[in-house]
Amino acid sequence: MxxxxxxxxxxxxxxxxxxxxxxxxxxxxxxxxxxxxxxxxxxxxxxxxxxxxxxxxxxxxxxxxxxxxxxxxxxxxxxxxxxxxxxxxxxxxxxxxxxxxxxxxxxxxxxxxxxxxxxxxxxxxxxxxxxxxxxxxxxxxxxxxxxxxxxxxxxxxxxxxxxxxxxxxxxxxxxxxxxxxxxxxxxxxxxxxxADAPGRFDLLGYVLLAIGMAGLSMAIEGGGERLGHAGALVLAIFGFAAIVAYWLHAARHPAPLFSTHLFRVRTLSVGLLGNLFCRLGSGAMPFLIPLSLQVSLDYSPMQAGLMMLPTALAGMGMKRIAAQLILRWGYRRILVGNTCIIGLLMISFALASPGEPVWLRLVQFALFGAFNSLQFTAMNTLTLKDLDGASASSGNSLFSMVQMLAMSMGVAMAGAVLSGFSNAFGAHALPAFQATFVTVGLVTIASAFIFWQVPPEARSPQLEEPDVAGRH
The missing domain is CATH 1.20.1250.20 (MFS general substrate transporter like domains)
Structure with missing residues (x-):
């Protein structure tokens, strides 16, 4: 029995x-x-x-x-x-x-x-x-x-x-x-x-955080067209004020949604900020690439989807050696150097033209997928590797939120920049995409300055890469 x-x-x-x-x-x-x-x-x-x-x-x-x-x-x-x-x-x-x-x-x-x-x-x-x-x-x-x-x-x-x-x-x-x-x-x-006795939910902190995230994302995404520049500015100010208000609230609340003490862990604070700004570019690319292939290079939807396969396959292949690379070179060298490489690869998409050989484009997509995968592995493990049991759950949830927020803001940024350049170039779609890829790449390269703050001795990735948002 x-x-x-x-x-x-x-x-x-x-x-x-x-x-x-x-x-x-x-x-x-x-x-x-x-x-x-x-x-x-x-x-x-x-x-x-x-x-x-x-x-x-x-x-x-x-x-x-x-x-x-x-x-x-x-x-x-x-x-x-x-x-x-x-x-x-x-x-x-x-x-x-x-x-x-x-x-x-x-x-x-x-x-x-x-x-x-x-x-x-x-x-x-x-x-x-x-x-x-x-x-x-x-x-x-x-x-x-x-x-x-x-x-x-x-x-x-x-x-x-x-x-x-x-x-x-x-x-x-x-x-x-x-x-x-x-x-x-x-x-x-x-x-x-x-839970037998779930704790009291920090409703005020949650509302402040939600207003902050929504205000900043909406200001970037569509304020300039739908509400005008003044409306976008007001949304951005409201969002930023709500984030500041949450920080002040969390500092004195006995059980905040996310404690400010989490940021005393240097690898977490640098990892979160690096994730946020680096993922602005990385989050924009899955939106920009299929769109540019179809709108400016006349690919069919099926062809555009197939072109993304080398990116995903190369990314999965890089997972097998990413930990060894981090152990060999350390987080700071990997993240600073790799961030610059990814930014340059993003800029390389601005060189796309109807006459470009398909094999060269496939190599470009595979390289981007491999280095992007290494970046996610390094950023993700750096962020959570030094959290102890008491702060691991809260830090993991905060990290998940930042991942999704960065994706949202990255696509919003790409859409806003693309819209601005398309207005400037008129009916010519390809120059608008080229200028957008350059902009996104430069933003990504700028995030390398954040990763320079990683302690030089940090070089021990977790065996399992934490990514609860389901991205890489």
Whole structure:
């Protein structure tokens, strides 16, 4: 009888891992599948493809805003209920995206989708943490992380194929059957774990932080066109004031959302700031590259998606040697040098022309993917490697939020710069993209000054690279 009970427990644990892994896959796939579909969406909605960044920004910004509350919500309402809510919101948001007839409707639907996406991995990871013995947790999370690598690999190509042979609506409709199966499986197999006495939620701190992130991202993304320069300036001031107010609030609150004491850890503070500014460029490239291939070089959606494969494959290959490189050269040398290399590779995309050989373009994409992967591994492990048990959970959540915020602000920045250059160059799309790639590359190179502050002796990466936002 005990053997039957143990076998049943093992079976439920395996199903739980698949549930969380599929949720992670849905989240990461949807963050990348949409990029190759943006020009087709723009045509269907009567919009310019150069002004579609709000579709990407709304999703990642929503995730950034909700991530800080995800752990408390799971503790308060239980993992099963919150995971079902996450899948339900994500699936309903996907349906609403496919039914959208105007850009504003699509943006609102992406916000709904982002609400679900923000909960999928944190709640799923918490369920795994509280179900598996500590000795098995690392192996379990390694299994869950595999779909997070496959999602970005398949996303651009699958998105291009669906657009070319069906319609852009299927980029979202493919989530529906997966979501329905996930709801049924969650109801049956997900354990309903929760904290016995969840602490009091820092609501004021959360509101201040949310206003700050939303204000700054919206000011960058569309204030200049929709609200005018004065409106963008007001949004930026409100956002910055809210961030400052949160810092002052956290310094005196007994249990803040994120303690200011975290920033006493030098590697964390440098890593977070470096992540934020370096990822402005890295977050912009998955948006800019497929768009430029289709708009300025006349690639089909399928061809644009296939061109992204060398980037993803080279990135996965670099993971195998990244730790050895960091151990050999140290974090500061790797991050300062590699940041400059990535910035120069971004600028090299400005050299693209219709007559460029395809093999040379593939080499360029592979190099960018490899060095970008090394950058993420170094930044991610540096940020969290010196946190102790008491601060690891809070630091990890803060890091997740910064990752998603940087993605949102990176796409917002790229969209704003691209829009400005497209107005300057008129109907000539290629010069606008070339100038945007140069700008994004220079911004990335500037972040190398932040990484110069890394202690020279730091050179011990964690065995497992922490990336809870599902990016690299």
């Amino acid at each position: 005990p053997d039957a009970s143990a076998a049943a427990t093992d079976a439920r644990q395996r199903v739980l891992l698949w549930l969380v892994a599929i949720g992670f896959f849905m989240q990461t796939l949807d963050a990348t599948i949409i990029n190759t579909a943006l020009p087709s969406m723009a045509r269907a909605l009567g919009e310019s493809p150069l002004r579609m960044q709000s579709v990407v920004v709304s999703y990642s910004l929503t995730m950034a805003i909700l991530i800080p509350a995800s752990g408390w919500l799971a503790d308060r309402f239980g993992t099963r209920r919150m995971f079902m809510l996450a899948i339900g919101l994500f699936t309903l948001g996907s349906l609403a995206c496919a039914a959208s007839r105007h850009l504003d409707e699509l943006v609102a639907a992406r916000i709904l989708q982002g609400l679900g996406g923000a909960l999928l991995l944190p709640v799923g990871r918490l369920s795994v943490l509280r179900t598996f013995p500590r000795a098995q947790f690392l192996q379990a999370m390694s299994f869950v992380a595999i779909p997070g690598l496959i999602g970005p690999l398949l996303g651009p190509t699958l998105g291009g194929w669906l657009v070319e042979y069906a319609s852009w609506h299927w980029v979202f409709l493919i989530n529906l059957p997966v979501g329905l199966i996930g709801l049924l499986a969650t109801q049956r197999f997900m354990p309903d774990v929760r």
